[in-house]
Amino acid sequence: MPHSLLAIKQKCTGCNQLIQDKFLLKVADDLWHEDCLRCYKCTQPLSKSCYIKDHKLYCKEDYDKRFGRKCQGCNLGILPDEMVYRLHGSCYHINCLLCIVCSRQFKVGDKYYISDEGKPICKEDYDVAIMYFQLHHPNLKRPRTSITQQQLKMLNSVYRIKPRPSRITREMIATKVGLDLRVVQVWFQNKRAKDKRSITSAHSIITE
Amino acid sequence: MPHSLLAIKQKCTGCNQLIQDKFLLKVADDLWHEDCLRCYKCTQPLSKSCYIKDHKLYCKEDYDKRFGRKCQGCNLGILPDEMVYRLHGSCYHINCLLCIVCSRQFKVGDKYYISDEGKPICKEDYDVAIMYFQLHHPNLKRPRTSITQQQLKMLNSVYRIKPRPSRITREMIATKVGLDLRVVQVWFQNKRAKDKRSITSAHSIITE
DNA sequence: TACTAATGAGTAGTAATCAG
DNA sequence: CTGATTACTACTCATTAGTA
Known part of the structure; x- marks a missing residue:
């Protein structure tokens, strides 16, 4: 059975320390030090607006990235309860996660690698690329046979x-x-x- | 509902020590130090509300978790005699135990890992995540394996x-x-x- | 706090390569 | 092929850091 209590002490949701400031900052039921109002990811102070998730604050950019409000494949928005793939910190519509080499659609369980631009490459294309690379830079890796x-x-x-x-x-x-x-x-x-x-x-x- | 009382010699239900404070806090027939009003599980101070079981106090979150009143997958209630999976101190409806990455439903015997947020990830997604991570942070440390x-x-x-x-x-x-x-x-x-x-x-x- | 898994620097041995 | 060199594997020793 829940019982409501008088507010005894108030702790900052960010740093978990007591708030001794003259004013308490209340953001959606949580209390914060003025100084602790920073993006959880990039730690920039949040002056104009902030986004909240799990009692953590984010700037718009990091929130969109982290919680996948924008598909990194088609650059369009993602609806709150739409299914997505999360890949290397980015979100994709299920249909927008394509290998950047062969454009094949990824399925659950497919192996993949990430390009320098942070986009996915299917294992097959990656392996071919590596093979090609080694063909043209033959002395970069030298497999050593170990003799028993x-x-x-x-x-x-x-x-x-x-x-x-x-x-x-x-x-x-x-x-x-x-x-x-x-x-x-x-x-x-x-x-x-x-x-x-x-x-x-x-x-x-x-x-x- | 808390009541403040005059100081008479009373013991705190939490720490079992005498209460010398000016005011006694009474929560459903038990007396507590102001400082002892903490969640039995997470030890956070209970400022707004608390739940009681066996003369122990819990915050709402931990109470729901511990006594399995709420499915951690769909956030809806669990009926007393409904079948559940128990995972890492949380309860899930049989159909609500999904990998947080690929949303695939877990079956008995499936291997899983637990995310930072305490939610399950299927082994396949976890392995891919690790691979990625290491591809992009090749000189970050390997997590310490505990040898059984x-x-x-x-x-x-x-x-x-x-x-x-x-x-x-x-x-x-x-x-x-x-x-x-x-x-x-x-x-x-x-x-x-x-x-x-x-x-x-x-x-x-x-x-x- | 003790134990120990992991890291890093430095070294040895030798498989593989290259020039001639 | 030789001779010189490169680079992969594995080791020791000292240290750092994660966990019961």
């Missing part, structure tokens, strides 16, 4: 006998341990280089 | 045998216990560090 202990053992045992295996031997090794031929080749190159390095550095210690 | 006892048991048992598991082992563990690969890696790193710390500190006690 198993494979290393095999490679090492061959290396001890034959540090410079022929193409045919390399092919055998490659299929046997399940590595790319090129990877095997590079491994032997690097291994020889490392060996040489350790030998020369050992030598320099002795001679110094 | 179950997972800890698994990790520890592996650690005893192999304190330095290979990438492949880590991958196996990660999928088995349902943790991110990186999280597993960090756990092993931290575990090794902790072990080392305890060993060296034990040593310093002996040698000192």
